[in-house]
Amino acid sequence: MRRATLSDLLHGKAALTPEMALRIEKGLSDRDMDHLLRMQLAYDVAKNREERRAGPLDSALRPA
Secondary structure (H helix, E strand, C coil): HHHHHHHHHCCCCCCCCCHHHHHHHHHHHCCCHHHHHHHHHHHHHHHHHHHHHHCCCCCHHCCC
């Protein structure tokens, strides 16, 4: 993994991909790839909920 990619990940400028999680798992034997990806998913869901609260729902998502 490039240094710039790791920096972007650590500074919240990039999301964790399955490939990155696997590389981290190989480099850090105490970190499980599945756990890292669950953490990324939880972050993505929380961020999405926050964004949805901040703005109006898209018309395609509104009930008819």
